[in-house]
Amino acid sequence: MELIVRRRGEEEHIRLERRGSGFLVRVADRSYEVDCTETSASARSLLVGACQHDVSVRHLGDGEYEVDTGTGLERIQVLGRLEHLAETAHGAKATLGAVRVTAYMPGRVIALLAEEGARVQAGDGVLVLEAMKMENEIRADRSGVIKRFLVDVGQPVEGGEPLYEFE
């Protein structure tokens, strides 16, 4: 499991892996053995190795958490990889003129839904990407012309990889 956590605009990737009764947690290149147990509705006891940390945590909505470790309050945004990529792709929207539309998640192209040179309306499907056993239709976010596909059916793509040119 990989999650992206954001604190004061800075992002880190966290990998969580089951290890005995707890988790092996990797934050960037650092790893921790973590055991977590609920001590009240909003309080958790974390054993990081043998070191105990008492923390309070509250979900503020939309994957945003308020964490109190006893040294002050911090707000942390947690995103799944797909949500994170979707946000990144969204950021490209503002660009005008010919743009390269990128994959917001890693996956495999399983269908192209439009012809090169075809005019599409906002919301029309352009291609289908399969990721984590789910098919996701990639739709045009505004009307325009599909200039050129940069991928083929069956091809695996990485998150952020360009899919097609759009004008």
Place this chain on the structure above:
Amino acid sequence: MSEPPPKRRFRSPFRKILVANRGEIAVRVLRAARERGITGAVVYSEPDRASLPVLLADEAHLIGPALASESYLRGEAIIDLAERIGADAIHPGYGFLAENASFAQMCVDSGVAFIGPPAGAIAAMGSKLESRRLMQEAGVPVIPGGYSPVTSVEDAASRAEELGFPVMVKASAGGGGKGLRRVSSSAELGSAFRGARSEAAASFGDDTVYLEKYIERPRHVELQVLADRHGQVVSLGERECSIQRRHQKVIEEAPSPVVDPELRRRMGAAAVAAAAAVGYENAGTVEFLLAATGEFFFLEMNTRLQVEHPVTELVTGLDLVRWQIAIAEGRPLPPEITDTEIEPHGHAIEVRIYAENPDMGFAPSPGRIERLRLPQGPGVRNDCGVYEGSEVSIYYDPMMSKLIVHGRDRGHALERLERALAETRFDGVNTALGLYRELICDDDFRQGRMDIGLLERKIEAGELRTPSQSTEERDLPLIIAALEHLERQARSSAVPHRDGRRNHWREAARIEAAGGDRWN
């Protein structure tokens, strides 16, 4: 001519007390009342409906909306209520109506006992200039300076010349650091005079100011007194309150690390003289500035119970609120208090825990207390006015609790304080607990080298900043948030466990092991 109707008169001993306050001090008074078998009633404002005093009181009465001027400051309404519910006495706590001479007088006129000094003593000590004059006449040392108002810049200049710079311009009605200006040369005098005057007029509705010699780096040492209604006045020893921020005390202790028995006797005698000079009754505090030279000067008298009274209670073994009640009932102080010189037993330190953000200039940090853990164990006392889940309101002083420790000596008390602070949690709001933990490790503080400017100088110099966190400490909040996110996902998709006490992280770990990203 018909006789006026017989005035209602309170019963003694009291059977019911009305507490005209909120927060920890209301709780403190309720406890003392209950221990004496007296019914404890409180008033509360709308946002305080679910506050701790209301939950602990025998009776609770709504007194008005949030704004203090429409609730806790409604003196007449509170006295009416006391008469209606048959309360024998009103305890004002500190703040709000505690030092309001006309309120004290109204209580007496209505036949309700005011648990505090007579109105005349409050009024006499309410004016700094007036009290300076009274103290000087009573032989209590006062800071060199004027005994009459400064009327013009020219007047100020000639007086300052006589005293020698630096001098202080002070508002006669002042308090809390308002209407106070330090002047180091005649060039600054004009603007300081005008500034102090306008600030005094704005804050207190009285622009009277006077001039005093400025005392360099003084300590704040105050003496607790008890005075009964039979003319007996005793000093219960001193408290050191030099750790301040913007003229507000932050940490208080008893005894002072620099006051020896001889100085304690002299300061105690001065405090008793000060109280006697105004016909004082009940518990009060005479504040002094203690100069590096060992000279001490009268600063003001607080004609009420003080926030920091517990440190005196711990080193004297006396319950001050209990004695306040007994004195108001008319009982004399017994010989074991009046005839023996009170020497402190061990050492006590109090820290005030506010909902405040030290990283944002100590701005109030209202909110819900998500988790409260008060320290326990040997030598620890908490005077707390909140509970887990309660809201710290934006309307009132954000003090939530006071942590007080008692040890054999100062070193022992500091060890306990350090341990107790590490146990304490007020999650969900910001506090200065981290700053306190730094401060009590500070060499100057540990050695007792302090003056009223020490804390601010250290904060400004960045000396009390939390030591830089380890990478692990920095990663910790991220790990918690990620685990919590995983747990929420598991909770929304997992089947309930047979014993109903699921461990969601185990559940999450199992889902993870099964290879499922269950969300997105």
